[in-house]
Amino acid sequence: MSDDGAVGEERPVLSVRNLVKHFPITEGVLRREVGRVRAVDGISFDVYPGETLGLVGESGCGKSTAALSLLRLEEPTDGEVSYRGESVTDYDSGELKAFRREAQMIFQDPTSSFDPRMPVGQSVAEPLLVHGMADRRRRRGIVENLLERVGLSASDYDRYPHEFSGGQKQRIAIARALVVNPDLVVADEPVSALDVSVQAEILGLLEDVQDEFGLSILFISHDMAVVREVCDRVAVMYLGEIVETGPTVDIFEEPQHPYTRALLASVPSIDPRRRGEGVELSGDVPSPSNPPAGCRFHTRCPEIIQPEGYDFDQQNWRAVMDLRVRLEQGTLDLDAAREFAVAEGEATDPEAVTREELARAVRDEFSIPPELTDHRAERVLQDALSSLVDGEADAARDLLADEFETICEREHPDLRDTEAGHPAACHLHREAVEADAVRSQTPED
Amino acid sequence: MATESGDPERFEDVDWDELGGLAVPRRTLAFVASLVAYALLLGYDYLLVAEDQPTIPVAGWNVTAVDWLFLLTLLAIVFYGVVPLVVNRRLTVHYWHQFRKNRAAVVSLVYLLVIFVVGTVGTAFIEPPQLDTLAAYQPPVYSSVPADVPVSCAGEVVDGRCQGTWAHPFGTTGQGKDILKMVVFGMEVSMQVGLIATFITIVLATAVGTTAAYLGGYVDEVLMRYVDIQLTFPTFFLYLLLVYLFGGSLFLLILIFGLTGWGAIARLVRSEALQRSEEEFVRAAKGAGASTPYVIWRHLVPNVSNTVITAATLLIPSLILAEAALSFLGLGDPTVPSWGRVIADGRGDLSSAWWISTIPGFFLFFTILAFNFLGDALRDALDPRQEGGE
Amino acid sequence: MSGNDSATPDAARDATSDATLDATDREGRNPLLSVRDLRVRFRTEEGVVRAVDGVSFDVYPGETVCLVGESGSGKTVTGEAITRLVKSPPGEIEGEVVFDGQNLSDLSEKQLRKIRGGRIGHIFQNPQNALNPVYTVGWQVAEAVRLHTDASRKEARERAIDLLDQVGIPEAAARYGDYPHEFSGGQKQRVVVAQALAANPDLLIADEPTTALDVTIQAQILRLLADLREEFGMAVLLVTHDLSVVAEVADRVVVVYAGKVMESGDVYNIFEDPAHPYTRALLDCLPGRGGETRGIPGRLPDPTNPPDGCRFHPRCPHALPECREGAQPPLYEVADDHEVSCVYYDGSHDPTAITGEASSRPSFPDGGGGGGVSDRANVRPDDSREDEDDE
């Protein structure tokens, strides 16, 4: 696809600033809002002419919602989307309809993206009809020609979706997106439902049409291997936010955010001689209706910054942090820990579990070693655990929160430039850059 | 035109600014035209023709309110049932292959077509059954009763038993009405009740269901709460109460059935439409710039139609049965020869003239059975979950 | 992860000498599972679908074998046919499945139930649907325990909590009473794994256990499986379409296409010296492999009417006239523990037409042949049986 160098000189085709999409959670007949799912929470990026920008992240990170909102298939809650300098968010219905000719979408699921009751030809011709091409023979001519150009035959016009394989349907979906001659195509996981052998075909076709028509593509995917193959630049999303963005090569060679690193590390290598090298990310993605404070990744981050004045083994620090996260959530269940101690054979009866055994069970639960190497930290932990086993979970929580406070839970990191040259949103880089700045200043002073 | 230069037109050559036509499908135009004609005729009948005068003097046919509704129903069936089947031949063939697997349903379809044709066309050619006390209690052909049962035996009397004749193949009632004719006229009643009320139901249910699903919010809430209440009321007792309050003319009965029975289907349509409107093809249509009415009409309605057709096919027999039951209870329209009424009439003569209650009952039973078979087969053939199956 | 050599205590267990075993490895160990000429047919309205059409492979104790294929290759049905989970009718299973010396095809349904969930555990693809929504996860794991042991209710509960903890459910005891919908996809899959492990199985059949999950969760589950395998010394038969998963966990690989085995062998052989044109094409499709091909042209054959000869010949760039007739070519041995069903390897053709210059795959600079790692020979006397009765 296009060279990385082309980026930056031209004006972006699409420019997204602080895009926000929240879904209210309502209750009852009166639809009282009791919370909101922060699916997309202030993301910004640009798509330049002819380039492919990858938007990657795990399911539930908001990447599909972002796509729908920026095309206004869902109304964005807040933020600004501009297309060639015009504000998409301010379009009235007429302008929006015209915009629909410029920006098209390709969907993930080839089975559900076609109306089962409509011949595929008609589905492809639909945008023409909607935009006022009343002559059906003309529509048919254009679509038949287009079907042939995406590798199908003109006679497929009258066939129904169920008569096609997944790969063929995705070809037709590309035809439908192309038929209004758009400049921008948003492809939401276009190949993730397909077999590998078919994936390669579809990606190839997408590349061909991009070259032929100079399309800009926003490519949404969870599959890092595919992204590496097709994207010029990549933006990594976690829980509704972009945590890192940059040229594909840089992101893959020098990932700056711990989440990106973890994401890349969890992609299984296709070389059987290099297995098991990855860092494993613990836990699940937190719910976007109640995202963690500070850095949203701090609840899972393996590189979470240690509290000042203590010296942990990083793994143990993560374990202690897991305990803290659970205490904050208030979901730590001591009775369960007792029962677990019984199941582990430490005691015979949940009632008979001693305080020490209980504390040990809690440590086990979070894989915290029997003794931390930093004695001060160990003392704090012991105090907290004894409060905990005495049933004073709040006291334990507060003690740990006071003593082991980390910047990651306190402050929300912004996207800032890193040494690698592309921005990432991580406190590690604040320190690094500051330290860098300090270091570079010292000799002069 | 696209082929002026001999080369097919390519999408990238389209000049979008010159476009802007409003494309109305031909079928819609034709349907609107026939609706206009229908409205003109209706106006003529109600404004210009006196009530007791036949609307069409040549045929001597005084078109009743029920007939008008029936005409409208048939019109809708032709334009939105028959025409699409003919136009979308590939899909029709696909569904037919699915449907054909169920032999009972194919037989049912043939049976129902016969009932439908005889009931609608046949009644125009035969005289309505007439009161004829002399011909009372004639047994059906190939059967016999003691000679003292009929007032006067129309056939031969052999060994003191009156033999049935082809003059009254199904025998006659205690009033001497020919049961075959009663059965044929009963077909008309059943078809009218079943089809018209179902037609009204479908229109209401689809409109309410798709609207509620697509608009959501308060519209959805209010409509569905109304449906909740309507469904709480047991249908049969609602009919009873309304028939008691408003009287049991066939026209009213049909209206009551049609206007009160759409709740369950509307719920079905709504949930189906909700699912469908989440699907990507609806997004794709929106993404192409389509308007809300376009999406509802071109995508949601066709896609819930399978559900609607199946539900409707299963609704028809229950309506026919309800009408028969009401007539049986003596709460139906006394002026129409409903099967239920004939069954009730024969009840008193069960021991002497078994055929009066039995024969119309068989027709009622088989008609309902056929509709049930049909509905079941349609459900299998049209099941959207199977549609993706390669 | 070098589990293929780790001797397991179960290996010698009741493997009687007179059992119907037709393959042993070089160390004299018998395969734990030996599948011979497995066929599964489904009678449908469109005709007889031959989902699995003569598949043979072995799984040795403690090793991970991956059954790889695209959708429609019959890999899932193969996995389910082993303990006859395939619904019958409409399915019909033929062929021989020998598990630890017992021919499963001869067992009664009752005896088979002891095996299922007892000595052979199963994991299915979609964790969303694999748990019964109306029971607590604890109940479901405890049920698996109680079905195969005579544990009391209380013991089963304790064992279930223990299992849930082992598969990495945080606060297992507290979550015992939660319903499946209260768990995330990854955690559900952990619960499913816990169920499968309830009776310490010797073999775990995992059908696409990570396909429905995110990459980060996928890595967790794969790690879990590897850890458990090491801990329990069980063998794993992993059914998957994802070659990266294969590269991550497999000891040996069986490549299936349209109900037939195309190639099987040591994972290094398969990835570094793929012999069959299909395997090569599949590997070339992988993003990041730097392959030149763009997918595999053509489509899967119609399962009701598969082509004569090699199933892959209509899409094969190297197809010869003889590929188009007769039965699927037999499995020719091309190296130690590496065999391939392709006529180029019958001795009279030049396989370099397929493999190009010897065995150098550009993407693995350090990858040599199969030397060193694989020490398993294959002595399989009746491999050629496969081509005899192909109706």
Add this chain to the structure above:
Amino acid sequence: MYWYVARRLAWAFVATFIILTITFLLLEVTPDAQAAQLQFQAAQGGGSAEAAREAYETRRGLDAPLWERYSNYMINVFTLEWGWSDTRSQPVVEAILDAYPYSLMYGIPAVLISTVVGIAIGLYSATHQYTLADYAGTFVAFFGISIPNFWFGIILLLVFAVELGWVPVLFDPNVPVFSVANAKQLVLPVFVLTTAAIASEMRYARAEALEYVNAEFVKTAKAKGADGRRILTRHILRPALVPLSTILVGDLLGLILTTSYLVEVVFGIPGLGRLSLDAILNQDTALVLGTTFIPVLIAVIGNLLQDLAYTILDPRIDYGDR
């Protein structure tokens, strides 16, 4: 959960209220047949039709303003002051109390039998799909759904009472409840009622069970080593009960109520249905309303129970919604 139950109860109350209001309004807009008859009689007798109407209205309290009549009506409904039945010369409530035991006599056995048998056949059918038994079951279901039960009753009477004489033609309300004679005369009504109900239940049970027969978790259960019976009862029936509970209460109730009406007419059982029909035929408005309220009330309660059953049976239900 309690909050949900409370709200659901409130909704049942509101629904009843709305239904009663609608009924009231319907009564208001329709001409009163009895008044018309009195007027007609008065006019025929040479009196003033107007005066007769006024006298009638005063007697009935119909001259009061609309709002007052409405509140009176509501109060009466909720205090069980359901008026006086002219044709039976007794309070409506009393007439209903006299009649309902006859309805229960055949209704309860029919509900019990049809529920158990219907679900059992349905489950068997679903787990033995495409076998002869399944086809037979399906055939029975179609037969039961399609046969007009009033006609079926007549045919049965013709065969078993008239021709064979096994059961009495006429229902005798005076035989003791627990006696052979009573059982004999109840056999046919129960049979007719169960045929319809079994058919509908087995159809639903089969359809619902089929949803689960091929479910992944059933395969998982099988892979765990569970036997057929365990799979059927624990893994198929239990989840199927969730939707079934809805159908059981909702549809079964509607079916039983309707069918019982016709059955009572056909077999001459002096139960609620018969009472209602007589009231309709004799234009006894108070009694018509009273006998229609009963099934409506049962339906409202049934709906309530069905929703509550759902919440108990399905752990996934979101109490926050609805």
